[in-house]
Amino acid sequence: MTLDFSIVLRFQEALALGLWMTIKLTLICVVLGCSLGFSIGLARTSRSALLRAASSIYVEFFRGTPVLVQLFWIFFCLPLILGVELSNLTSGVIALTLYMGAISSETFRASLKSIGPEQLDACVALDLPRRVQVTSVILPQAVLRAVPTLLSNCVSLFKESALVSAVGMADLMFVGQNISNNTARPVEVLTVVALIYFVIAFPLTRAVTLVERRVLAKLAI
Amino acid sequence: MTMSFSAPLVKIQSLHKSYGPHIQVLKGLDVEMKPGERVVVIGPSGGGKSTLLRVMMGLEKIDSGSISFGGKPYIFSEGADRKTVIDTEVRRSIGMVFQHYTLFPHLSVIQNLILAPCKVRGENKASATKRAQALLERFGLGAKASAYPAQLSGGQKQRVAIARALMLDPKLMLFDEVTSALDPELVAEVEQVILQLAGQDMPMMIVTHDMWFAKNIASRVIFCAGGVVVEDGPPEQVLGSPKEERTREFIDRVFHIRH
Ligand SMILES: Nc1ncnc2c1ncn2[C@@H]1O[C@H](COP(=O)(O)OP(=O)(O)OP(=O)(O)O)[C@@H](O)[C@H]1O
Ligand SMILES: [Mg+2]
Numbered sequence: 001m002t003l004d005f006s007i008v009l010r011f012q013e014a015l016a017l018g019l020w021m022t023i024k025l026t027l028i029c030v031v032l033g034c035s036l037g038f039s040i041g042l043a044r045t046s047r048s049a050l051l052r053a054a055s056s057i058y059v060e061f062f063r064g065t066p067v068l069v070q071l072f073w074i075f076f077c078l079p080l081i082l083g084v085e086l087s088n089l090t091s092g093v094i095a096l097t098l099y100m101g102a103i104s105s106e107t108f109r110a111s112l113k114s115i116g117p118e119q120l121d122a123c124v125a126l127d128l129p130r131r132v133q134v135t136s137v138i139l140p141q142a143v144l145r146a147v148p149t150l151l152s153n154c155v156s157l158f159k160e161s162a163l164v165s166a167v168g169m170a171d172l173m174f175v176g177q178n179i180s181n182n183t184a185r186p187v188e189v190l191t192v193v194a195l196i197y198f199v200i201a202f203p204l205t206r207a208v209t210l211v212e213r214r215v216l217a218k219l220a221i
Numbered sequence: 222m223t224m225s226f227s228a229p230l231v232k233i234q235s236l237h238k239s240y241g242p243h244i245q246v247l248k249g250l251d252v253e254m255k256p257g258e259r260v261v262v263i264g265p266s267g268g269g270k271s272t273l274l275r276v277m278m279g280l281e282k283i284d285s286g287s288i289s290f291g292g293k294p295y296i297f298s299e300g301a302d303r304k305t306v307i308d309t310e311v312r313r314s315i316g317m318v319f320q321h322y323t324l325f326p327h328l329s330v331i332q333n334l335i336l337a338p339c340k341v342r343g344e345n346k347a348s349a350t351k352r353a354q355a356l357l358e359r360f361g362l363g364a365k366a367s368a369y370p371a372q373l374s375g376g377q378k379q380r381v382a383i384a385r386a387l388m389l390d391p392k393l394m395l396f397d398e399v400t401s402a403l404d405p406e407l408v409a410e411v412e413q414v415i416l417q418l419a420g421q422d423m424p425m426m427i428v429t430h431d432m433w434f435a436k437n438i439a440s441r442v443i444f445c446a447g448g449v450v451v452e453d454g455p456p457e458q459v460l461g462s463p464k465e466e467r468t469r470e471f472i473d474r475v476f477h478i479r480h
Pocket of ligand 2: 398
């Protein structure tokens with residue numbers, strides 16, 4: 001078998017479009033998912049038992065089922081239940097946002113919990129009102145502590161987003177699969193697709209370690 | 222507020238405090254503190270010393286009793302359900318430093334100092350920074366203004382914590398074992414700072430296990446055990462020749478460890 005990687009170059013543009021879709025989807029779902037995750041993280045530590053129960057059912061459900069199943073459910077079942085057509089992008093965004101919300105809420109919950117009660121004692125002793133306690137003491141520390149894990153969450157999301165190809169969204173994986181089918185050159189095409197994912201995900205993974213070290217060094221009291 | 226010379230600065234009356242239904246910590250504690258006094262509280266571990274200071278700072282609910290500051294009750298329990306009432310206006314005059322520094326790790330030293338004055342008192346940043354810098358110089362920390370807590374030694378952290386409390390011009394300072402977490406060679410620098418404050422007649426209540434420090438800073442010593450005041454008097458008496466058997470036993474034990 002002879003390998004000819006130049007064949008991939010002919011499909012540069014299609015692959016670039018696919019990659020753009022993957023990145024767009026990831027970025028949208030990172031922003032929406034993190035916001036959802038932070039709210040859910042707060043809800044899980046809330047005083048209201050109802051909020052706590054509802055949010056933990058959501059998180060446990062999404063953590064305990066395969067992303068592919070969630071995706072199929074949102075693509076095929078949600079439109080039937082709601083009685084409306086959802087575009088591919090909308091369904092993809094909903095599915096991956098719910099996934100990201102569930103995993104990042106755990107991250108935020110852990111970071112909120114890691115702020116010791118003595119920080120609140122210090123706030124009271126300094127006469128800081130509740131609003132200042134949250135905005136100047138709790139929130140910045142929670143976010144800082146969450147950053148390394150959130151970055152890992154983003155890398156996971158970036159990789160998991162390849163699943164949307166299974167429901168026909170034209171992301172990098174979908175485009176790669178099509179090209180490989182049409183050219184009968186799966187080795188070249190899919191290897192390149194894997195490399196593209198890796199070249200983006202790997203530096204991010206390394207960044208996690210670096211950021212982690214810096215954040216921990218700074219927050220170690 | 223009129224206050225005659227000998228009127229108490231702090232008056233604690235039959236203070237009861239428990240954690241949950243089974244752990245009774247303070248069982249009818251009475252203490253009076255005059256203006257300018259430096260009261261050292263000693264006593265066995267678990268005797269309720271930290272609890273007393275935390276209650277005075279308004280960090281804990283109480284079961285019953287009351288605490289006044291400058292003649293005004295600011296912590297008491299009220300109503301049929303004995304809800305704890307805390308007058309935050311009065312509490313504002315009290316500052317506290319804890320055993321474990323409790324600096325804000327995401328803020329630099331100077332930001333730690335100016336956070337409360339700027340956000341709570343509405344002081345402008347320039348003036349707060351100037352006051353903070355002066356305080357840091359005074360405590361030998363002038364060069365550390367832009368350092369983060371993680372870059373400081375324990376002794377430096379604790380001096381920053383004291384400076385941070387002083388930024389709000391407290392009329393009473395509470396110190397809870399502020400040198401207990403420090404390496405022995407760092408204890409002196411923190412104690413010096415507190416002695417400096419004592420030289421300026423800052424009223425303070427200090428919990429410490431350090432007998433040298435207690436002798437040098439106290440104008441009065443209280444021996445607290447089992448949730449009540451067992452002995453209360455001048456340092457020469459309580460530390461030197463205690464009247465109560467339990468005080469004597471405790472002092473002997475602590476001194477025997479140290480010598
Ligand atoms: N948050 C809490 N919940 C339950 N029990 C508590 C709590 N804080 C303190 N206690 C208990 O109350 C008692 C008094 O504690 P406190 O910390 O006031 O003692 P202390 O005199 O400061 O002791 P030490 O010298 O060891 O610091 C102890 O038995 C302690 O276990
Ligand atoms: Mg204590």
